[in-house]
Amino acid sequence: MANVIFSHRRDVDGLMSAAIFLRRFRDAKLNFVDYGKENVEELIKKLYALSQGDFVVIADFGLDDDYAKRLSDVLSELTKKGAIVYWLDHHNWSEQSISLVKQAGVHLLKVKDDEACGAELVHKLFGGNDKFSLTLSQIAHSTDFHLPLDEVAKTLACVVDYYNSMEKSVCDKNLERLAQNLAEGVFLDGLIYEHFLQYKKQEEKAIEQLLKDTRTFKVNDFVVAVGFAKDPLGPTKTCDIIRENVKSDIQVYVKGKKVSFRRSNNAIDCSKIAKNLSGGGHEYAAGGELAFDAEKHRDEALEEIKKAIQKALS
Numbered sequence: 518m519a520n521v522i523f524s525h526r527r528d529v530d531g532l533m534s535a536a537i538f539l540r541r542f543r544d545a546k547l548n549f550v551d552y553g554k555e556n557v558e559e560l561i562k563k564l565y566a567l568s569q570g571d572f573v574v575i576a577d578f579g580l581d582d583d584y585a586k587r588l589s590d591v592l593s594e595l596t597k598k599g600a601i602v603y604w605l606d607h608h609n610w611s612e613q614s615i616s617l618v619k620q621a622g623v624h625l626l627k628v629k630d631d632e633a634c635g636a637e638l639v640h641k642l643f644g645g646n647d648k649f650s651l652t653l654s655q656i657a658h659s660t661d662f663h664l665p666l667d668e669v670a671k672t673l674a675c676v677v678d679y680y681n682s683m684e685k686s687v688c689d690k691n692l693e694r695l696a697q698n699l700a701e702g703v704f705l706d707g708l709i710y711e712h713f714l715q716y717k718k719q720e721e722k723a724i725e726q727l728l729k730d731t732r733t734f735k736v737n738d739f740v741v742a743v744g745f746a747k748d749p750l751g752p753t754k755t756c757d758i759i760r761e762n763v764k765s766d767i768q769v770y771v772k773g774k775k776v777s778f779r780r781s782n783n784a785i786d787c788s789k790i791a792k793n794l795s796g797g798g799h800e801y802a803a804g805g806e807l808a809f810d811a812e813k814h815r816d817e818a819l820e821e822i823k824k825a826i827q828k829a830l831s
């Protein structure tokens with residue numbers, strides 16, 4: 518019997534979801550997941566490997582329609598085996614995905630995207646009266662909802678971006694160590710500080726390059742600014758920088774196959790755009806995937822992104 522959590526690799530909300538779960542279940546096994554074919558295949562494989570009696574939580578991770586059937590099938594097998602599965606999320610799901618997961622015997626806590634972040638849901642269900650777990654969930658809340666950040670939250674957001682610029686297995690090892698620290702009440706130690714400094718060193722050059730590599734075009738009356746991002750900048754940071762420097766309604770982060778959307782115009786629904794690239798998310802922030810590496814085929818990438826936005830706006 519094991520306590521297992523799968524949470525989003527990309528941001529502080531996913532990290533805090535894991536840390537809060539770990540405070541409650543000190544022996545918990547942490548897994549970090551992300552969108553895109555390769556990542557979801559890995560998640561399915563890991564779910565298949567779980568056993569009867571396991572207690573499984575998926576947090577801060579949306580279910581895209583493309584994978585709804587296969588994921589609900591494996592979850593259904595898991596609950597039939599006797600495992601208990603919770604899925605806590607605040608991304609936009611289709612009605613069909615919601616009913617598939619419910620039919621699979623999963624305890625689904627799915628709130629509206631602005632109602633609570635993933636870590637707040639984990640705290641609500643498993644945090645009990647633990648004050649520090651509440652603090653961790655509040656840090657996640659401020660980063661997920663783009664509120665003004667204190668220095669601790671800013672630092673953690675940089676470190677998570679830095680880890681995501683590393684190879685996946687190295688990234689996950691570092692994230693797990695960070696979550697272990699957080700679960701014990703440690704925000705910063707020597708190694709995390711060193712990682713923060715390395716992030717800062719690379720950040721300045723990356724911003725300069727990003728602004729050189731940002732392209733704009735119009736769809737209907739909306740200005741779209743697409744940035745070909747450089748490590749260690751993550752999607753949120755990249756789109757923030759574009760928004761501050763390029764007058765635009767939609768900001769797009771592209772790196773490898775990954776594409777992320779943010780908006781500065783509430784008429785846009787980012788999750789609708791991302792759905793056209795096998796993805797999803799929130800109205801204000803969403804992500805999807807190209808079938809090819811954008812770095813090698815920039816014009817084609819711009820074309821695909823344009824098509825996805827046109828389709829969503831029509």
Ligand SMILES: [Mn+2]
Binds near residue numbers: 531
């Ligand atoms: Mn979140």
